[in-house]
Amino acid sequence: MPAMPTCCGRSTTAPPGDAPRREAAGFLTSELLMAIRHDTGIVLRTYPLGEADRIVVLLSPHQGKVRAVAKGIRKTKSRFGGRLEPFTHVELVLYEGRNLDTVTQVEVVEAFPRLRGDLDRVAAASTMLEAADAVAQEDQASVALFDLLASGLRVLDVRPASPDLVTAFLLQLAGVLGLAPALDVCASCGRSDRLERFSFAAGGSVCSTCRPEGSVRLRPGVTTHLARLASSEFAVMAGEPDEHSAEAMGIARRFVEYHLDRRLVSLAAIDP
Ligand SMILES: [Zn+2]
Numbered sequence: 142m143p144a145m146p147t148c149c150g151r152s153t154t155a156p157p158g159d160a161p162r163r164e165a166a167g168f169l170t171s172e173l174l175m176a177i178r179h180d181t182g183i184v185l186r187t188y189p190l191g192e193a194d195r196i197v198v199l200l201s202p203h204q205g206k207v208r209a210v211a212k213g214i215r216k217t218k219s220r221f222g223g224r225l226e227p228f229t230h231v232e233l234v235l236y237e238g239r240n241l242d243t244v245t246q247v248e249v250v251e252a253f254p255r256l257r258g259d260l261d262r263v264a265a266a267s268t269m270l271e272a273a274d275a276v277a278q279e280d281q282a283s284v285a286l287f288d289l290l291a292s293g294l295r296v297l298d299v300r301p302a303s304p305d306l307v308t309a310f311l312l313q314l315a316g317v318l319g320l321a322p323a324l325d326v327c328a329s330c331g332r333s334d335r336l337e338r339f340s341f342a343a344g345g346s347v348c349s350t351c352r353p354e355g356s357v358r359l360r361p362g363v364t365t366h367l368a369r370l371a372s373s374e375f376a377v378m379a380g381e382p383d384e385h386s387a388e389a390m391g392i393a394r395r396f397v398e399y400h401l402d403r404r405l406v407s408l409a410a411i412d413p
Pocket of ligand 1: 332
């Protein structure tokens, strides 16, 4: 007999010598004996599937990137309502499928309603989602990445968007990936003075003696500004940009894009 599924694991198949019975019970294993599991996540994006369904892509702290089918969500009277829109932090009950899980229940944990009503905040939050989406892996837990995204969205729900917040998010995202840029020593020689340049390939600030090929010159104060944002808690950061903010964002953006090897399209709305 096929083993019964448990509440949090996939059902196991019948032992090898039991093929005819396994086939006879095929519809049962696929339709009725599917395992149910619970998960939590932030909706990163959705895309249409067939006439009425959507695939929902979420970032889960325990499972990394999760793709699940929300059946009937594009019908006017969908039981999911607007609960599976991007940015929403949800608790889910899922049926495990062979390839894709199916969402059966959704509860909103955090909806971030004020964030959604402001175009600048939506642009900043979209950049955070896009960057998290670019680095999250399926079946790979990342509590740190989830916490970083959740805290970014929480701040955007209570404060206006600021370029420094997006810059801090990108720098700290790099840190979660183990790619934190060197900002208080030269990435090439390790000295801590004359950090006048930045090298995307070398991995951070570089001194005027090393000045590797492709490094760019920074105005005085930008390296210190970047270092401060890389270690700031979002909730206690000053919201007002200063004269270093725009240049710092450009550096953080190019740094992350260089190491991810892709453009962050959402950033064009903030940093054209
Ligand atoms: Zn150096």
